[in-house]
Structure formats: structure tokens, C-alpha cells
């Protein structure tokens with residue numbers, strides 16, 4: 074299928090990991106309140122944090138507002154000291170958890186931990202149904218702790234039509250900034266969408 078060739082003002086907000094309970098809760102509340110489409114890339118290693126939000130997230134997933142992609146269970150780099158069997162197990166364990174918790178498949182989207190991947194990894198994950206490697210072209214820069222000013226500076230720099238934005242549910246800095254980010258999106262007339270909408274992928278096909 075062809076996407077419309079007319080330029081759009083779409084952006085995809087993609088939120089990784091989830092090791093801070095307060096930040097995950099904030100993102101879930103933000104999704105519920107704002108109705109803004111989001112893609113979460115959670116690690117099952119933090120399932121204790123995510124599982125308590127399953128009842129809220131499931132209907133949002135069902136409605137197509139929230140999409141879940143696979144970021145591995147363990148968040149270990151795939152390029153160092155990993156056997157193929159170990160990599161497969163790490164991804165399939167996360168998929169099983171995502172299916173049972175959120176009622177959806179994460180296929181065909183795979184976000185490699187740290188963005189580290191190579192042709193071998195791509196072929197391996199492709200065999201598991203992950204035919205789309207999820208990289209990014211903009212970032213909130215919050216994989217480590219940064220200030221609200223730094224985060225909004227990056228939001229202002231990168232939230233433009235066509236951006237796949239990388240954020241992390243790991244540090245609370247974002248929690249006080251959701252309103253400012255919504256304002257920025259509205260001022261720039263941006264249209265946040267899921268990966269499915271942005272790239273024409275589908276849950277039914279997986």
C-alpha cells in the first residue's frame with residue numbers, strides 16, 4: 074500500500090524502558106487524559122512497574138491510541154556476548170509478557186536496546202516477525218537525568234513534522250512538562266500518531 078505523498082504534520086512519540094514507577098504512572102495518566110497517541114517500548118524487566126497499569130492501557134491499546142513495540146525483556150545490548158538463542162529468548166519473553174499484559178502483539182516493531190543493531194541482529198529479529206527496526210530522529214534526551222530546561226530545549230528542536238521522538242519513562246523530569254509539550258504540539262499544528270498510523274503497519278497483520 075502507498076502512503077499519501079502529501080506532506081503531513083505527523084509525529085510519533087515513542088517512550089522506552091520504564092524503570093521509574095512514578096514516571097510510568099505519569100505517562101499512563103498523560104495518555105489517558107490527553108488522548109494523544111503514544112508508542113510504548115517497555116522492558117519486561119520492569120514488569121512490576123508496568124503491570125499495575127494494564128487495566129488502563131488495555132482499552133487504549135484496543136482503541137489504537139497506544140501501541141506497544143518490543144525493546145527486549147532485559148535491555149542488554151544485542152551486540153556483546155549474546156548468542157542467537159539468548160537474543161531470541163530475550164525478545165520472545167518480552168512479546169509473551171506484552172501479549173498477556175496488554176492484549177496485543179509488539180510485532181512488527183523492534184527497538185534495539187541503545188539503538189545498537191547490525192545486519193545479523195536485523196536478520197535474527199526478522200525471523201521472529203520483527204521486520205521493522207525502530208530508530209529515531211529526535212529525542213527528549215532523557216535516558217539520563219536532565220533539567221526541565223534541557224528537555225524543553227530538545228522538544229523545541231526536534232518536535233517537527235516527520236519526527237520519531239525518543240523518550241524514556243525513567244526520570245521524573247518529563248512529569249512537569251506534559252502541558253508545555255502539548256502546547257508546543259498544538260502551536261506547531263503537529264499530529265501525534267502511533268507507528269501503525271505513521272508507517273502503515275498493522276496489528277492484524279502483526
Ligand SMILES: [Zn+2]
Pocket residue numbers: 089090144148186187
Ligand atoms: Zn531503552
